Amino acid sequence: MKDKFGREIRSLRISITNKCNLQCFYCHREGHDSNNDRYMTPEEIGIIAKTSTKFGVKKIKISGGEPLLRKDVCEIIENIKDERIKDISLTTNGILLENLAEKLKDAGLNRVNVSLDTLNPELYKKITKFGDVERVINGIKKAIDVSLTPLKVNFLAMSINIKDLPDIMEFCRDIGAILQIIEFIPLKEELKGYYYNISPIENEIKEKADKVITRNFMQNRKKYIVDGLEIEFVRPMDNSEFCMHCTRIRLTYDGYLKPCLLRDDNLVDVLTPLRKGENLEPYFIECINRREPYFKIK
Ligand SMILES: Nc1nc2c(ncn2[C@@H]2O[C@H](COP(=O)(O)OP(=O)(O)OP(=O)(O)O)[C@@H](O)[C@H]2O)c(=O)[nH]1
Numbered sequence: 001m002k003d004k005f006g007r008e009i010r011s012l013r014i015s016i017t018n019k020c021n022l023q024c025f026y027c028h029r030e031g032h033d034s035n036n037d038r039y040m041t042p043e044e045i046g047i048i049a050k051t052s053t054k055f056g057v058k059k060i061k062i063s064g065g066e067p068l069l070r071k072d073v074c075e076i077i078e079n080i081k082d083e084r085i086k087d088i089s090l091t092t093n094g095i096l097l098e099n100l101a102e103k104l105k106d107a108g109l110n111r112v113n114v115s116l117d118t119l120n121p122e123l124y125k126k127i128t129k130f131g132d133v134e135r136v137i138n139g140i141k142k143a144i145d146v147s148l149t150p151l152k153v154n155f156l157a158m159s160i161n162i163k164d165l166p167d168i169m170e171f172c173r174d175i176g177a178i179l180q181i182i183e184f185i186p187l188k189e190e191l192k193g194y195y196y197n198i199s200p201i202e203n204e205i206k207e208k209a210d211k212v213i214t215r216n217f218m219q220n221r222k223k224y225i226v227d228g229l230e231i232e233f234v235r236p237m238d239n240s241e242f243c244m245h246c247t248r249i250r251l252t253y254d255g256y257l258k259p260c261l262l263r264d265d266n267l268v269d270v271l272t273p274l275r276k277g278e279n280l281e282p283y284f285i286e287c288i289n290r291r292e293p294y295f296k297i298k
């Protein structure tokens with residue numbers, strides 16, 4: 001199904017918890033600041049995910065909060081697994097990854113993205129409040145060992161960590177990870193000072209690139225191959241092209257379909273009808289009809 005702007009639906013991003021074991025000062029909390037404890041069970045998540053395939057979803061992303069905090073994360077993956085879903089991935093801060101990697105792979109997870117803004121232990125702690133970067137590095141290595149690949153390292157580019165980018169690039173090249181450079185979305189006035197314009201970095205990488213790839217169904221994101229390292233850019237800010245090629249809907253941890261990451265005012269409750277035994281398809285149609293690009297051509 002396409003939305004009113006002609007955008008197809010290809011992927012569903014599911015937040016499975018709002019809880020986290022870190023406290024990154026910048027966290028956008030997946031655009032849903034809620035504190036209720038109406039959690040979906042693994043079976044309910046599975047039913048909603050399978051229903052989404054009728055509208056074109058082929059890829060599922062599991063996110064949070066921190067998704068590995070859910071003790072039943074493997075059961076959730078097992079419930080999502082379906083021959084119509086070609087890719088199940090999970091985005092994590094990596095703190096709990098080392099011990100869980102093998103179980104996640106066995107449950108049917110295809111790959112992981114791991115957030116890592118610096119290799120410097122002090123700066124990592126300053127950004128995340130509680131984090132031990134060594135655990136994240138061990139988690140990444142274990143995930144690659146058990147083939148949760150291609151593994152992406154998410155580097156959120158900010159004024160305070162941009163100097164660490166060369167080290168992160170070398171780290172990714174050494175371990176065979178894809179590097180994803182993400183533009184910082186400053187959600188509050190007081191965060192604006194951390195914004196870093198990544199355009200010059202992208203231009204420099206573009207000049208050195210052996211190959212450039214455009215991800216048509218992923219917001220037209222650009223990927224560059226430089227000396228064997230794959231580098232992808234995520235640049236949503238004021239980017240109408242990014243939003244025009246957005247094929248993603250979301251499911252909040254408390255059971256609402258969410259038409260856009262950056263809006264929390266147009267949600268569609270899907271868990272209440274599921275618990276009443278209703279057909280979920282009209283709720284998906286409503287969510288898709290409510291979709292509109294957040295950044296539009298001015
Ligand atoms: N504005 C906006 N940002 C997004 C969207 N999807 C993902 N992001 C951002 O992209 C960054 C990377 O997200 P990930 O969870 O690693 O997943 P991904 O790169 O989108 O997905 P894959 O490429 O399939 O692994 C995060 O900062 C997200 O907030 C979106 O639809 N809109």
Ligand SMILES: C[S@@+](CC[C@H](N)C(=O)[O-])C[C@H]1O[C@@H](n2cnc3c(N)ncnc32)[C@H](O)[C@@H]1O
Pocket residue numbers: 020026027028029030063064065066067091092093113114115154156182183184185186187
């Ligand atoms: C909200 S986290 C949830 C998954 C997991 N806890 C993690 O940190 O990877 C998902 C992604 O959103 C990114 N993110 C969080 N706040 C952001 C912001 N203000 N701007 C851009 N990306 C942000 C994080 O860097 C992370 O890669």
Ligand code: SF4
Pocket residue numbers: 020021022023024027028029064065066093115
């Ligand atoms: S680890 Fe992820 S969910 Fe937790 S605070 Fe950091 S960005 Fe947010």
Ligand code: SF4
Pocket residue numbers: 219236242243244246247248259260261262292293294295
């Ligand atoms: S419309 Fe834009 S901001 Fe909203 S989810 Fe899609 S890409 Fe993100």
